[in-house]
Amino acid sequence: MTDTTLDLGPQTLAVARLALAVRDDQLAAPTPCPDLAVRHLLGHLLGLSVAFRDAGRKDLGVTTETSPDSAVPDVGPGWREELPKVLDELAEVWRAPGPWTGTTRAGGIDMPGAVAGAVAVDELVIHGWDLARATGQPYDPDPAAVRASYEFLWAAADENGRDGSGIFGPVVPVPDGAPLLDRAVGLSGRNPGWSPAR
Numbered sequence: 001m002t003d004t005t006l007d008l009g010p011q012t013l014a015v016a017r018l019a020l021a022v023r024d025d026q027l028a029a030p031t032p033c034p035d036l037a038v039r040h041l042l043g044h045l046l047g048l049s050v051a052f053r054d055a056g057r058k059d060l061g062v063t064t065e066t067s068p069d070s071a072v073p074d075v076g077p078g079w080r081e082e083l084p085k086v087l088d089e090l091a092e093v094w095r096a097p098g099p100w101t102g103t104t105r106a107g108g109i110d111m112p113g114a115v116a117g118a119v120a121v122d123e124l125v126i127h128g129w130d131l132a133r134a135t136g137q138p139y140d141p142d143p144a145a146v147r148a149s150y151e152f153l154w155a156a157a158d159e160n161g162r163d164g165s166g167i168f169g170p171v172v173p174v175p176d177g178a179p180l181l182d183r184a185v186g187l188s189g190r191n192p193g194w195s196p197a198r
Contacts, residue, residue: 005100005114006121010142012087015045015128019083022135027075031134032194033127036072038134043073045127046083052120053090055106056099056113064105094120118152125149126188129181133194139181146181153187 019042027039036044047068054063076082093099100113111119125145132139157171169189174182182192 005094005097005117006144006148007091008094008117008121008124008145009091011121011124011128011145012049012091014139014141015124015131016084016087018128018131018135018137018139019045020080021137022131026135029134030196032130032190038131039075040073041127041130041134042079042083043075044068045123045131046075046079046086047073048120048123048127049083049086049090051106052116052123053086053093055104055116055120056090056093056096058099058102058104060105065108067108090120118148121145122149122152122188125181125184126190129185130190134196136196141181146184150180150184150187153184157187 022038022042027037027042029038031038031041033041033044047066050063051066051068054061094117098113100117102113103110104113104116105111106116106119125141126149128141129139131137153168156168168187172186172189172191174186174192176183178186178192185192
């Protein structure tokens with residue numbers, strides 16, 4: 001994905017649909033992300049959407065400087081209105097060619113614009129899966145986004161020896177014939193068979 005662009009709109013829409021279907025009684029439910037309940041995952045999605053929106057705008061500041069590990073994210077009372085709005089803004093910003101060129105910053109890390117775009121896509125795909133699994137919803141991600149996420153995660157795993165020494169956990173082996181989403185999930189350090197009961 002480092003030499004092309006991708007419309008984030010179909011994937012941001014998929015995530016927004018999942019988020020809006022979350023019931024209040026599911027906000028404390030566990031997710032595939034260790035130590036994060038659904039409400040924290042939603043808070044992370046909100047924060048990363050703002051960060052990568054601003055990174056795409058090259059509007060660098062507090063939102064692009066803050067590490068995602070600096071605090072446990074959470075959602076406020078207006079998250080059901082705020083998250084879809086920010087997801088729409090994120091997709092709109094990255095439809096222009098400018099964000100994919102030059103350099104930008106997100107999570108306190110400088111990176112090429114194309115890499116930032118790839119990270120944003122991967123975050124949307126994998127955390128969309130996290131949210132769907134945690135809340136028992138069907139997940140229909142954008143196929144182009146899944147392909148981009150898989151390619152990004154494959155490259156990241158190869159760069160770090162596939163042992164979890166990078167920003168992702170150890171790769172979970174998944175059969176080559178498994179759906180591409182399952183293989184991407186495995187590369188992210190998650191078990192594609194995860195469920196809240198496990």
